Amino acid sequence: MKINRLYVLVLVLALAIAACVGPSSETSQTSSDLSVVAGPNAKQFLGDNYESEGLLQQFYKETGNKVYVEYLDGTDAEAIKSASLGVTLDKKTAETFDAFIFDDQLFGAGLKDISFPARAFVGVWIRQDKANDLGLTVVDPYLTHEQFARMLESGGLKIVTAPANKGTAAALEFFATMAYCSGNPSSQLTTQTVQDSKDCGKRIYDYFARSAGSTDDAVKMVFDDSINGSNLFDGVIAxxxxxxxxxxxxxxxxxxxxxxxxxFYFKDASPMATMIMGNTGNLSEAEKKVYDEFAAYLLTDTSQQAVASHALLPGSSAFGVSPDYSAFRADWGLTVNPQSTPINPPVYSVAKQALDIYRDYYKRVKVVKACVDVSPSMFQESMKINVNGKSWDVLRIQALNRALLKITDSQWLVDNNIVPGQNDVFDYYFFSSGTTGLVTETIGVNTNVAGDRINSILGPWNDADPRIWNSDQVWKNLAREFNGFQPNGTEMFECANLMLQLIEQGFNPEIDYYIVILTDGENMSGMNADQFFAAWNSFSGKTSVTVIGIAFGTKGKSINAVYTQQFGGNTYMGDNDEGLLNAFKAIYGR
Structure with missing residues (x-):
């Protein structure tokens, strides 16, 4: 009897635990019936996954089929498509996908069983108060490229765009700019006209602010800026x-x-993005069946109405549908049939050459000034870091030294597709209760000299055994190198303010400036965070100056993400390579 009671008790507990836990909200590629890469436009009507609101969920309810979607934009999605094409069924991996939904047909080459679920115009979203200042109204929601270029060049408009090789909307507008510069329709651009137009285009693009990644990133950058009330940016290409x-x-x-x-649409030539869906041609019979059902489902009246409810136009296969166009609100300047000339991108070979020119020629020069924390807490507290798959407890100053060796390792940067421009400048300063003079400087790709110089002071770093290190020697090095300079307090914002003053003295509006603070963020003494923000906020060139934090051993108490996002930046963790990579992609990826 006791055994039976015990069994019942265990059973009840198991059921109770199961009820509390419920089904996992995680969805995975391996458990799905079809894996898809899609652009950000598709996310608006598909939803996050088949468990969240959207057409993925509706499709699952009606058919029982789970579609896993990973959202990527532009050339990032194109790279995965290239890797997935030609892969046989037995060679599929987590890096390959069955199908693709690109935001524009430009990237559709090689796909099979193609359909066109939706279309969308590309233009510029401008904050309403700024639009009013410029005399722009919803009654006439149009700009010519010439008007737009004049507004940018006059400094009257600060617009964010994704890099053209990262976001599809940005790429389409880039082609339209090349067309404006050349006097030819973008669909008729040639390799020669693109080459001839690059200087004209660069003059315009030097006035854009750039997001680090996709069109979604650019939109989020402007949205977050508006939500926190900074209003650094007036709009976004999207x-x-x-x-x-x-x-x-x-x-x-x-x-x-x-x-x-x-x-605002571009009246003379509005880029029209035609969404394209296709598969790799390497699907199993079961996957092909799900793909065909899903592609057909996206063209049903119900799906096309969902498309239109998000201000996207119905696909080319569904012109007969009369969806609810309520998302096309006049007060947002949206109209179903704008009085503008829709244009298509150039052929892919020309588009690729244009994007290569953008990548190599359109990056603005970066001037980065780094404040490196050598205060007492960096020598007193330990933290865990992972080195070559092994975990070590090291002092924060050691972790910082190792991070600086990583981010100045030119081969590591190349391996991770982070390549400084030939005129990019990176200056390093140490700070504690005061700030040293310039410790080391690099220009262009020769970054190793900075790591070697800093390691000679804060190191040496030993990858095989980080415990081989002498704290007393490092203190002596600091005193010797900087005329008795000793760590005895953290005044990171005084260092940051000094960097801002140096930027102001030689300010050039065609350069992107970054102040990078590498610290444990333990102390708020000296010039505080609010004072530094006020100094930056009063600077007329502030939209060209971004602040980034790299935190060691803490969550960046005084340079946390909420703080650095006010400056258009972010805070990253310095205890792992991914955090360092993301920090430097935010600088060099734009």
Whole structure:
């Protein structure tokens, strides 16, 4: 009897635990019936996954089929497509996918069983108060490229764009700019006209602010800026759908008492993105069946109405549908049939050459000034770091030294597709209760000299055994190198303010400036965070100056992400290579 009671008790407990846990909200590629890479436009009507609101969930409810979607934009998605094409069934991995939904047909080469679920115009979203200042209204939601270029060049408009080789909307507008510069329709661009137009285009693009990644990243950068009230940016190059919808970003801004954005089409030549869906041609019979059902489902009346509810136009296979166009609100400057000339991108060979020119020629010069923390807490507290798959307890100053060796290792940067421009400058300063003079400087790709110089002071670092290190010697090195300079307090914001003053003295609006603070962020003594922000905020060139934090052993108490995002930056963790990579992609990826 006791055994039976015990069994019942265990059973009840098991059921109770199961009820509390419920089904996992995690969805994975391996457990899905079809794996898809899609652009950010598709996310608006598909949803995050088959367990969240959207067409993925509706498709799962109606068919029982799980579609896993990873959202990527532009050339990032194109790279995965290239890796997935030609891969046989027995060679599929987590890095390959069955199908693709690109935001534009430019990237559709090689796909099979193609359909076109949606279309969207590309234009510029401008904050309503700024639009009013410029005399732009929803009654006439149009700009010519010449008007737009003049506004940028006059300094009257600060617009964010994704890099053209990272975001599809940005790429399409880049081609339109090349067309404007050459006097030819973008669909008729040639390799020669692109080459001839690069200087004209660069003059315009030097006035854009750049996001680190995709079109989604650019939109988020502007949205976050508006939500926190900084208003550093006036708008963003994006799709007509980017801020629209009943639960869209504009509505979220209004709910927070913030100013919404208006969409402006380019009247002379509006890029039209035609969404394309296709598969790799290497699907199993079961996967092919799910693909065919899913592709057909996206063209049903129900799906096409969902497309239109997010300010996207129905696909080319569904012209007969009469969806609800309520997302095309006049006060957002949206219209179903704008009075503009839709244009298509150039052929892929020309587009690729144009994107290569963008990558090599359109990056703005970067001037980076790094404040390196050598205060007492960096020598007193330990932290865990992973080195070549092994975990070590090291002092924060050692972790910082190792991080600096990593981010100045030119081969490591190349291996991770981070390549400084030939004129990019990186200056390093040490700080504690005061700030040293320039410790070391690199220009262009010869970055190793900075790591070697810093390691000679804070090291040596030993990859095989980081415990081989002498704290007393490092203190002596600091005193010797910097005329008795000793760590005895943390005044990171005085260092940051000094960097800002140096930037102001030689300011050039065609250069991107970064202040990078590498610290444990333990102390708020000296010049505090609010004072530094006020100094930056009063600088007329502030939109060209980004602040980035790299934190060691803490969550960056005084340079946390909430703080650095006010400057258009972010805070990353220095205890792992991924954090360092993300920090430097935020600088060199733009």
């Amino acid at each position: 799709y007509q759908s980017s801020f629209a919808g009943e639960q869209g970003l504009n509505q979220q801004l209004v709910n927070k008492g913030k100013v919404p954005f208006l969409f």
